[in-house]
Amino acid sequence: MLKSGKEAAETIGETVFRRIRQDIISGALPPGSKIRLEQTKERYSVSVSTLREILSRLTTENLVIAEGQRGFEVSPASRRELLELADLRILLESHAIGLSFATGDLDWEARIVAAHHKLSAIERQLLEGDASRTVDWVRYDWEFHQALVSACNSETLMATLSSVFDRFLRYHLLAESFRGKPVVDDHRRLFELAMKRDVGGAQDILTRHVRNGTEHVLKSGRIR
Structure with missing residues (x-):
């Protein structure tokens, strides 16, 4: 047609x-x-x-x-905006985790398993020094975090979180470096806590994950 x-x-x-x-x-x-x-x-x-x-x-x-x-x-990049985006991401994603963990079904668990499998495969290659997979990591990182909150049953929350996540991600790409094993460990713990429906534990890991990522970007010296 x-x-x-x-x-x-x-x-x-x-x-x-x-x-x-x-x-x-x-x-x-x-x-x-x-x-x-x-x-x-x-x-x-x-x-x-x-x-x-x-x-x-x-x-x-x-x-x-x-x-x-x-x-x-x-839009310019600034330390102030990065910190504001970090706070907003923690707030939105923590709330979405609480909603999603409470209502997620077997299909939700399957999405998380699949997303973490792809993410961890790319992260292994990055840890081995294959920097060419950074673009793939960016996509799979979002798909994993999206899967965690995909059962929150709020399109508005998901859309807002997606926008904030992308703006936060821009700063990581400007830093031009992969954070290494700590970020891999965070993703593994988030996966394990999701399978246990441990809301508080996952929210704590997420907060640390975002805060450490923010510090990593600031230490790169590329953001003023």
Whole structure:
């Protein structure tokens, strides 16, 4: 079935939105860089009007700043925002863990098992020095944390947590280094505690996990 012109434009817009958003999170579009409309529309093969709509959407996630008549800029990275995102992630994910552990069924447990299996396989390769798997680790890290809270039965909570997680992740990618065995151990403990439905234990590990990750980013010297 052929798509109408409007539906095709919406599909292109969504695809480009995801590409630009991912480029901001990965650092391909660096913090504080100007987004020049003419150059950017060529880079992503999209019209200026669609590009403006996409950038306006990204301002609602604080990934882009609108500068009035001067256009748009990738949101800068700062120590203050990193600490705020860490607090917000702990708050949201801890609440979602409580809800999810209380209602999760066998399918929920299976999602966690599968997600942790993939994550731990990538982490073993990273520990062996294969830095090329960092991009895969980023994806599987989110899939594991998402699986833990996937039975919270709140689409709004999941969407908000996803946005905060990505903004927090941007700082880790800017640090350009894998945290090593401590993060692997945290994920293993979270997996074990999820299987036991130990809400308090999982929330404690998560808090330590996020705090230590924040310290790791700050010690990299790449965030002021």
